[in-house]
Amino acid sequence: MERRTFITLLGGTAAWPFAAHAQQAGRVVRIGVLMGIGDSDPEAKPRVEAFQNGLQELGWTEGQNIRLDYRWTAGDPDRTLLFAKEIFELKPDVMLVHSSPAVAALRRLTSKIPIVFVLIADPIGSGFVDSLAHPGGNVTGFMNAEAPMAGKWLGLIMEIAPKTERVALIYNPRTSPYQSYLREFDASARQFGVQAVPTPVLDAAELERALHALGQEPNSAFFVVPDVFVQVHRALIIKLAEEYRIPAIYPYRFFPTSGGLLSYGFDTVIAFRQAASYVDKILKGAAPADLPVQAPAAFKMVVNLKAAQAIGVAIPESFLVRADEVID
Secondary structure, X not given: OOOOOOEEOOOOOEEOOXXXXXXXXXXXXXXXEEEOOOOOOXXXXXXXXXXXXXXXXXXXXXXXXXXXXXXXXXXXXXXXXXXXXXXXXXXXXXXXXXXXXXXXXXXXXXXXXXXXXXXXXXXXXXXXXXXXXXXXXXXXXXXXXXXXXXXXXXXXHHHHOOOOOEEEEEXXXXXXXXXXXXXXXXXXXXHHOOEEXXXXXXXXXHHHHHHHHHHOOOOEEEEEOOOHHHHHOHHHHHHHHHHOOOOEEEOOOOOHHHOOOXXXXXXXXXXXXXXXXXXXXXXXXXXXXXXXXXXXXXXXXXXXXXXXXXXXXXXXXXXXXXXXXXXX
């Protein structure tokens, strides 16, 4: 592990040794980007464009004063380790990282190169930062939905499917910081008087078996921990939910736009645009340790009526009028 080193600028502001020189005349800085999804994912292009547009607004243009090196893991653990090593060996000035496994892999390789993460669910529980206000190392960034959202998701499920008796929480223990969500899930399930069913799955086959089993139990529902595994397998999850007629709520809009029933979450594309601001600050001399971790500020609810009909769920009108978007 490389030793973390700071220098002090006038006024006492800490900065990474190379960052103070990032904007020297004629110098092209290097940004390594490690993405948890695949480059063919429909979410890939808007996220990349949002990040690059955010950089350009701040004076950073690819081919002029920055170079962007992308690697796409598609949620594969082996590819994540391989590409983390490749990104590290490029010796970038800063790294943008999407997915908890990717952040973990890079942290094992360096404590010196700054890491700005995007869509990470539990950076404290994962050991990535000391606290949200004072990250304390070479890692900072933009969080996913926090664990208390588990209670909100369960409440929304109960509104649209009030006869629900058991709710599964789907997560991959290899890729997801699931423990904090489980605690909130268990507490909320007791309040609603429903059976909590923690459901770990390691791959698509286990996911299919788990939802098949859940589908055999009447009055069941589920939701998923927001992480790269469920993003990569969202088409399968949506298909199985419809096949077994299981109400489900998801953390991202791209689930209902892909045929899922309901989502309550934030705009993931905005998070990538926001990440450009932290990359800019670091390239201009700021230390990640001094940049607080940011949580989502706004959440929206999206309902897919066609999915509701397919699953056999009648969405109350009082619920629909609260939705930010209704897909017919």
